[in-house]
Amino acid sequence: MAKKDTTPMMKQYYEIKEQYPDAFLFYRVGDFYELFEDDAIKGAQILELTLTHRSNKTKNPIPMAGVPHLAVDTYVNTLVEKGYKVALCEQLEDPRKAKGMVKRGIIQLITPGTMMQERPDQAKDSNYLTSVISTNSGFGLAYSDLSTGETFSTHLADFEGVANELLSLQTREVVYNGHLTEANKDFLKKANITVSEPVEVEGEHAEISYVAQNLTDDAEIKATKQLVAYLLSTQKRSLAHLQVAQSYEPTQYLQMSHTVQTNLELIKSAKTAKKMGSLFWLLDKTSTAMGGRLLKSWIERPLLSVSEITRRQEMVQALLDDYFTREKVIDSLKGVYDLERLTGRIAFGSVNAREMLQLAHSLAAIPNILDSLLETNNPHLQNFAQQIDPLKGIHDLIVNTIVDNPPLSTTEGGLIREDVSDQLDRYRDAMNNGKKWLSEMESHEREVTGINNLKVGYNKVFGYYIEVTNSNKDKVPTDRYTRKQTLTNAERYITPDLKEHESLILEAEAKSTGLEYDLFVKLREDVKKYIPALQKLAKQIASLDVLTNFATVSEQNNYVRPSFATDKQEINVVNGRHPVVEQVMAAGSYIPNDIKMDQDTDIFLITGPNMSGKSTYMRQMALIAIMAQIGCFVPADSATLPIFDQIFTRIGAADDLISGQSTFMVEMSEANDALQHATKRSLVLFDEIGRGTATYDGMALAGAIVKYLHDKVGAKTLFATHYHELTDLDQTLKHLKNIHVGATEENGKLIFLHKILPGPADQSYGIHVAQLAGLPHKVLREATTMLKRLEKQGAGELQPASEQLDLFVPEESEGAPAISDDEKDVLDDIQNVYLADKTPLQVMELVAQWQQELKDKD
Numbered sequence: 001m002a003k004k005d006t007t008p009m010m011k012q013y014y015e016i017k018e019q020y021p022d023a024f025l026f027y028r029v030g031d032f033y034e035l036f037e038d039d040a041i042k043g044a045q046i047l048e049l050t051l052t053h054r055s056n057k058t059k060n061p062i063p064m065a066g067v068p069h070l071a072v073d074t075y076v077n078t079l080v081e082k083g084y085k086v087a088l089c090e091q092l093e094d095p096r097k098a099k100g101m102v103k104r105g106i107i108q109l110i111t112p113g114t115m116m117q118e119r120p121d122q123a124k125d126s127n128y129l130t131s132v133i134s135t136n137s138g139f140g141l142a143y144s145d146l147s148t149g150e151t152f153s154t155h156l157a158d159f160e161g162v163a164n165e166l167l168s169l170q171t172r173e174v175v176y177n178g179h180l181t182e183a184n185k186d187f188l189k190k191a192n193i194t195v196s197e198p199v200e201v202e203g204e205h206a207e208i209s210y211v212a213q214n215l216t217d218d219a220e221i222k223a224t225k226q227l228v229a230y231l232l233s234t235q236k237r238s239l240a241h242l243q244v245a246q247s248y249e250p251t252q253y254l255q256m257s258h259t260v261q262t263n264l265e266l267i268k269s270a271k272t273a274k275k276m277g278s279l280f281w282l283l284d285k286t287s288t289a290m291g292g293r294l295l296k297s298w299i300e301r302p303l304l305s306v307s308e309i310t311r312r313q314e315m316v317q318a319l320l321d322d323y324f325t326r327e328k329v330i331d332s333l334k335g336v337y338d339l340e341r342l343t344g345r346i347a348f349g350s351v352n353a354r355e356m357l358q359l360a361h362s363l364a365a366i367p368n369i370l371d372s373l374l375e376t377n378n379p380h381l382q383n384f385a386q387q388i389d390p391l392k393g394i395h396d397l398i399v400n401t402i403v404d405n406p407p408l409s410t411t412e413g414g415l416i417r418e419d420v421s422d423q424l425d426r427y428r429d430a431m432n433n434g435k436k437w438l439s440e441m442e443s444h445e446r447e448v449t450g451i452n453n454l455k456v457g458y459n460k461v462f463g464y465y466i467e468v469t470n471s472n473k474d475k476v477p478t479d480r481y482t483r484k485q486t487l488t489n490a491e492r493y494i495t496p497d498l499k500e501h502e503s504l505i506l507e508a509e510a511k512s513t514g515l516e517y518d519l520f521v522k523l524r525e526d527v528k529k530y531i532p533a534l535q536k537l538a539k540q541i542a543s544l545d546v547l548t549n550f551a552t553v554s555e556q557n558n559y560v561r562p563s564f565a566t567d568k569q570e571i572n573v574v575n576g577r578h579p580v581v582e583q584v585m586a587a588g589s590y591i592p593n594d595i596k597m598d599q600d601t602d603i604f605l606i607t608g609p610n611m612s613g614k615s616t617y618m619r620q621m622a623l624i625a626i627m628a629q630i631g632c633f634v635p636a637d638s639a640t641l642p643i644f645d646q647i648f649t650r651i652g653a654a655d656d657l658i659s660g661q662s663t664f665m666v667e668m669s670e671a672n673d674a675l676q677h678a679t680k681r682s683l684v685l686f687d688e689i690g691r692g693t694a695t696y697d698g699m700a701l702a703g704a705i706v707k708y709l710h711d712k713v714g715a716k717t718l719f720a721t722h723y724h725e726l727t728d729l730d731q732t733l734k735h736l737k738n739i740h741v742g743a744t745e746e747n748g749k750l751i752f753l754h755k756i757l758p759g760p761a762d763q764s765y766g767i768h769v770a771q772l773a774g775l776p777h778k779v780l781r782e783a784t785t786m787l788k789r790l791e792k793q794g795a796g797e798l799q800p801a802s803e804q805l806d807l808f809v810p811e812e813s814e815g816a817p818a819i820s821d822d823e824k825d826v827l828d829d830i831q832n833v834y835l836a837d838k839t840p841l842q843v844m845e846l847v848a849q850w851q852q853e854l855k856d857k858d
Ligand SMILES: Nc1ncnc2c1ncn2[C@@H]1O[C@H](COP(=O)(O)OP(=O)(O)OP(=O)(O)O)[C@@H](O)[C@H]1O
Pocket: 581, 589, 590, 591, 592, 593, 608, 609, 610, 611, 612, 613, 614, 615, 616, 617, 754, 755
């Protein structure tokens, strides 16, 4: 960078900036943070700041923009949320005491992956920084949420696995060690993930070995150490709250790719990308933010172990059966703050006295929760309670140290109770005595001078003074009083006595606030020793919150406890419902449906009109399976399920925007994923496979895929299709059954029954649905005529297109004037269209287009 200004300050600035070339450098000058050079130009634009210039008189003024230090968080957050990094450069010494240039240094590097979620609406979100290292034996991956310190690590075979994990974690930043191909870079860019270089940290850091202590896999250890080193180097402080990394295998859980999670709308609605309308939205009635975050991670990672699921179910059952205990627990949970993040703030050193009290109040709620659980006769609830240490010592320590209503600031006193420190009490006595002396002095002076409204006051500039109004000025004993300040209607004086006491009072005050701060820091350090115990407690409370929440939701929505047939792959769901669709519909209007697939049935081929409920039925199956495997009860009258190892989907039009593939390509890759990786224990949902290409290609592919699933995979498969020709497959594939969603026609109108019935659908009603969508009458009539013709002739033996022209030529064309060029274009199009290549719907679209062209011409 060309250094245009070589004043000592700018020299210092350039030196620091050189070390952080890829971050916005917020350089503290007095009450402002200044941005210079390119940072200023770019920052001014993004943050809408006024761009000014430093050294305006020189030939090359330096662009500059500033933000007030009190508002810095908002500006930093805006930049970091957009994927940038911010280096906060502070004055490291008091400018008044500094000799020469004030020392400055970076106190924190804030990056997308290390930003703490502070806004209330983000309380249930985690922000994971991920670290990846490529090794000879695949990839090590580790991630951590800096606000809570929870850390995980795993080992993945290929970049595809890494990419999937990054998307599932919604990671904003990855510290990447290894080669990235152009395609990898492209993916990371499209997924909006900031890529950071790994960093070395100097010296020994206990955190690095602590976090990695339980890991055995070399790649995981490396990724974890790289993660912690990056955190330490950006945060520039000890991070006592980082938790021992938990190693996991993706195969330990029911596996679903990020696309599957998105398609099934587990955490967000596919349409709005908001929580509303998702399974998480439906299930989340948790009382604490920790519970909310835990629930989300449970939904993303359903269990495989029946005994673990049963353990959750037992708790849900017990809480469901015992309304009063449940209500008491919920009531107490409401008093528990975000223990995990409070603990993080304690470790971070950013906690204030009010938050310290929030911790104490949270701990105060724990014994009530334990009492409620222990009072029941339920062994599961009792056992759960017995494992919890309420950490009463920490509670007592905090409430015995901090006053009831402490101020926000920790440096201005008023935080610490009496009797905590003799020394503090002595300072306070001195202050009180001094103040008492002042009030006695005031009465005494009134008496001796005869000035009744004489008063003693204080301001920051002059300290303590005696104030006398102008009307009493002549009574002032000028031999004892020295004038200090003149106001319009009064004079202020001091006396040697007053000044002597003033210095005693102020000294005691300064010492007392200093000591209070020291005592507060000591308290913080004392509590810091209990961080692992607090984190354990936080986890226990969070899981109690989620389990209680399952009981509440299950009761409110009439869910039933599922059982698992582990020895055979059988599904027997009686009157199952789609939990989210049912919720947004009027009460009682959702039509329940059974899902019964015995050992000998692997594939349901589902036909039925558009809009009849095929997708809903398939999603219902997946959501019931997921709910069951996270330990929640399920929307059905009864349910027996296998434990699914993986779920695959090809549903809806949630096109893969990130990889930039075409719809049909995405469809085929998703199908391929299932064909390659599904096992007998998997659940496969395929909705209208093949519709993204020409009819015959699509139908042929769909048929072959069904056959492959049937012969080679054996996964439980729900396969919805509009290709009625496929329904004949039940003749040859013995594990395939046809089912359809019922619909009837009354007076030419289509009535959806939303009821699953055995056998194939008799007709597709596509044109009826088009009618519901309000297509012009003429289009519908013509489509109907064409459909009849197609059905009569069989799509393969279509007449040449020219012979069908009479379908479209308006009657009044006879004897009409010669046709225009536009009309001719349309006729040419009609003549050239190859009908065998088109679905009826596509033909309808074409007809609509031609009509529009003719209309435009009018
Ligand atoms: N069991 C049900 N009870 C009541 N309403 C239902 C039921 N199933 C589906 N619906 C309603 O029907 C609508 C359409 O359902 P869905 O999208 O599953 O149809 P589809 O057959 O998959 O349609 P398409 O073939 O066009 O994709 C849903 O949004 C819902 O409102």
